[in-house]
Amino acid sequence: MSNYDRSRTIVTTHEKGDRVPTAPAARTLDHPEPGEITLEGVLHALSDPMRLQIVRFLWPLEQDEEAPCSAIDLAITKSTTTHHFRVLREAGVIRQVYRGTAKMNALRRGDLDALFPGLLDAILTADAARRGREDRLARSPA
Amino acid sequence: MSNYDRSRTIVTTHEKGDRVPTAPAARTLDHPEPGEITLEGVLHALSDPMRLQIVRFLWPLEQDEEAPCSAIDLAITKSTTTHHFRVLREAGVIRQVYRGTAKMNALRRGDLDALFPGLLDAILTADAARRGREDRLARSPA
């Protein structure tokens, strides 16, 4: 289940002579190959309000521009945030990479557009339109 | 297939007085108003393989053309089929109406296109492309 690279974390037992975590070997994260990305998986990943909010945040960024997890203000705890980012990554929607102490996130726009042309834009445009409607409703006299 | 006789459709409300006991107020089904349809709900409804298969079946039909539940051959039992159709209906993806002993289904194409322009086509085109890829892979020499 966890794609976290445990090659080094396992070593909590400093048994003196066994694997010592002297070579951090840059934490890596598993991402699905384009061929492993499924439409159902992507749709499911985007069917959660929090995750949609994350993608909405990432969407306007330049191609491959990255943002740390903490850049997005979600009304959930940090551990739940981690969970949602992982779901998005495992579905192939975002790419995550460690940069120092932060974990940067970027939409896998190229891969998704190649696999499902127009899908991402249709979803996010639809979402933007929906939000526009709701805002207008909220502002209109009751 | 698709030649359903609509000549005896609507008339469940008999003129005579009010609700005639023989006509138990024509079973009706609740559908969300366009304003109640959410993007998350639609995405969630379409993120299941069986439901995607249902929509894929309904998609090529003419505008508002209907098909009974039984027209689609799903590898699940009847009760599970009922469940999936209900999820689609409650998400606003399809419209269901009783016609005699059958329950007819149609995509709510107009409503969906108005709310989320391009979304349905993007999803189903993406799905078709994906299936094309998989078929090619399956046929290629191992």
Added chain:
DNA sequence: ACGTTCATACGATAAACGACGTACTACGAT
């Protein structure tokens, strides 16, 4: 060495989900 910051792992929990079987209803035809 120490503390701060960012993010994870783990464990718990309550809810939702997908699937099933059985018993049932509604409608139309025999």
Added chain:
DNA sequence: ATCGTAGTACGTCGTTTATCGTATGAACGT
């Protein structure tokens, strides 16, 4: 009246999900 067909209601079962809290780890400054 009875039967078959189409679909529902309900209860169950096992899995997944979304959320949390707490403890932990990794990188960076001081």
